[in-house]
Amino acid sequence: MVQTPCGPSLLSNDDKSDVILLKFLRARDFRVTDSLQMLLKCLQWRKDFGADTILDEDLGFKELEGVVAYMHGFDREGHPVCYNAYGVFKDKDMYDRIFGDDEKLQKFLRWRVQVLERGIKLLHFKPGGINSIIQVTDLKDMPKRELRVASNHILSLFQDNYPEMVARKIFINVPWYFSVLYSMFSPFLTQRTKSKFVISKEGNAAETLYKFIRPEDVPVQYGGLSRPSDLQNGPPKPASEFTVKGRK
Template identity: 85%
Template sequence: MYERIFGDEEKLKKFLRWRVQVLEKGINLLDFKPGGVNSIIQVTDLKDMPKRELRSASKQILSLFQDNYPEMVARKIFINVPWYFSMLYSVFSPFLTHRTKSKFVISKEGNVAETLYKFIRPENIPVQYGGLSRPIDLQNAPPNPASELTVKGGEKVSIQIEGIEAGATITWDIVVGGWDLEYSAEFVPNAVGSYCIAVEKAGKIAPSEEAIRNSFTPREAGKMVLSLDNTASRRKKVAAYGYFVRKPTV
């Protein structure tokens, strides 16, 4: 990758031109009217980035943006940061203004979802980074609003989605950032004496697993109960879920 992207001065200039184009496309989406979106959040994934490649471009990129786009970026978030990033940052830090440095957010591997949730809605974060956004969904309509929650260590949380009609189809997404925990989904009918249905049996969500999507069409009215069991861990996890209900066809 080094030879292909950063191998010589001309290639590095080409990369910098591409990087500026990405920023300019974001600026074109801004709306500088009252109440409009007027700043950008940038997320850079440094996973598996070798030190030599990172050092080659970082200083020029930081200087370029600081000198020419000082107010456009509200936050600059680095995720999956390698251990040596702090050493490189200490080299570049003296050349950065205090305002620029205050915009930096650094997240080590394993804390990606928890970091991104502080600045970006879960429905706008790609599934590979602990969010609920899938490219295929964005082709059809704006993303459905999602809800966030924190599952403390030793805690079990139940999410109840009520008011589901008979014959309606409920589709839900759920994702957990951090270490694994147990997850299950159950449909509970309203009618007394009706049996609960195990839609998804209890099983562990692995730390690297993307958002889970499932759907269910009940024969009678009731509610869906999503359970997150973190009783086997002392560490808190962040989670997000979203859903939509398609009414029964007549």
């Protein structure tokens, strides 16, 4: 049985396989030969990486759970939302403990793939269904230079092996230099890629997230009403009123 990034076998004739194959075709602008090569490389990577069993592993990153990368709730259209925040790594001791050598880096990358696989398990993989996730990346205090290697590895892994798995990428707490870099690289991005980007300056996180995610689904640290413990009791009840009172 040939497994794909999303579980179902490509040897089966069903809607799930069709949805997955279409993702690979779109990722290569419907160039069949290039799409096939991408798919074959992905299947080999999953075998070598052990991606199909990664959800069963305890990788020992409890301190990063719910802080650095985590699935939390859904957007207004029903897409699972993955939050990413790397500000904790501005602490040198924390950075060295997680990225101190190549072995540690590889273990972190494995954990980051594990988080993504949790989100993929929530997808429908059927025509007209929810077949992609939302990525929210918090750039506040992110040590850009130190995390360059890890960021490039993560980006490469996701682009090569999880095509068209992201419906929208929301960047919050964006520093001024990020906007400058984006304007420089924007001409080299496809319109399809640029249409997925939402860039929000520092201080506008809640306002931006509310456009796509209901307040009761937004984590409290970003101005919402949702705590991790809330999700253990099932989906939150819709908030009928959300009032912020000023000080007297």
